[in-house]
Amino acid sequence: MTRSAEFTDKLQQNVDIYGTLKSELETLRAKFPQQFPKPIYVLSSVDLNMKDQWKERLIQAKYNESGERIILIPCYVGNSLWVGVIIKFSADEYIEQAEFFDQVMESGFIPNTFQEQFAEVYQGCNLRSGDCKKHTDQTLSARLTIEKLLSAVEEGGTGSGKSTTIHFLAGSKMIETKMKGLNHIAVDLASVKNPDLKNITISPFAQSETRYITPVRVNFKDVGAFSKGSVVLCDSPGFEDTSGSEVDIANGIGIVRAIKGCQSVRPVIFVSYKNIGNQFERLKSLAHMLVGLIPTIEDNRNAFSYIFTKYPPHERSTIHTSLRNVKE
Incomplete structure (x- = not known):
């Protein structure tokens, strides 16, 4: 690796993704408190090249807090690549969701050890690869990881798609859009002909x-x-x-x-x-x-x-x- 490449990688590694993520989350919670009904904790970034740091952070997520909560953990892989982790706990400490998001196409990230250490701390649970849009520019990984974690944390306990499906079956046309920063399948209001649908509302929020x-x-x-x-x-x-x-x-x-x-x-x-x-x-x-x-x-x-x-x-x-x- 050249000195220039080493310097660029060091910059990416030292990006304050933890501070930025925490700050942007606090701003969103202040503006839209109804979208964040559960306690949310952002843990310090993990450098996956540092031995046992990932495992230590998982133990911290498990024992430092209790009850219903959401944990966000940004993880640095190397060469400008970041992955984001979300863990959702129920009130009785069951893990409802555990996913990681690698948003770089063909990033080369092999999550085997990453997932094995998760299973050691949370026995019987799997850390799954979450659905996310892929991109090719690895240098955007830090920014997109923040955006993905903020988006993921706003998905709540309902929102299975019942209302959206009824609109679709009743003839409404659907369009892809964004609402307050969240990806959303919205209704094209001009296509709604059935008067009963006026009472069927949908949104991407929790x-x-x-x-x-x-x-x-x-x-x-x-x-x-x-x-x-x-x-x-x-x-x-x-x-x-x-x-x-x-x-x-x-x-x-x-x-x-x-x-x-x-x-x-x-x-x-x-x-x-x-x-x-x-x-x-x-x-x-x-x-x-x-x-x-x-x-x-x-x-x-x-x-x-x-x-x-x-x-x-x-x-x-x-x-x-x-x-x-x-x-x-």
Whole structure:
């Protein structure tokens, strides 16, 4: 490595990514407190070339705080390359999400040891490669790592895509955009023809947008179908709602009452990759909840449909295997 290259690498290594990340997070929390309902801690940057520093930071994340929280850890790999790590803990210390983001295309980063040390500290948990847009300029890695971690931390407990899917099925056109710095699939308002959709709102933020069961009648002819008639799509609040357990209980009661009042119902369960839990604990929780809500569920399993959302391309082929592992 030339002296110039060494100097450039040293500059990248010494970039105060920790300070910048922490400062920008505090600014966002002050401006948009509703988007950050959980405690968030930014830990000091890790140099992965320093022996045991990564493991020490993981131990710090595990024991220095307790309860529901989000941990962000920027990690320096070398040659200007940074990766960001997010760990989400539930109130009972389960890891709901553990991902790292390498945003450089063909960066050469081999995460084997990185992941093995994580598994040593958090036994039974996997540190997965998170979905992120790739770029080719490694010198932008520090800046993009900060942006990705800020974006990742705003994804909350609901937001599985129910409202967005209803808009799509009812004929709305979707557009890719950004909202307050977050990537977002928004509705092209000019395309909305169904008046029932005025009550279906979507956003990229952690706060749940759906407060009540909201029906949307879709006439088949309006969406290009050849058959006559219509179907009613019902948007419902998500379980483990961001507004708290009392709201969660009320949501469950409301859904049961709505189902009992219908002649025919086909439940559609949305499972979001972002919120499924590192050990699929949220999926297990959902299964137990459904059994409690519908005692005869064994006789009606074929009535349920499932939509898996926000799965990165490299994880989509693992859905079936993951479900089998949960069952076992």
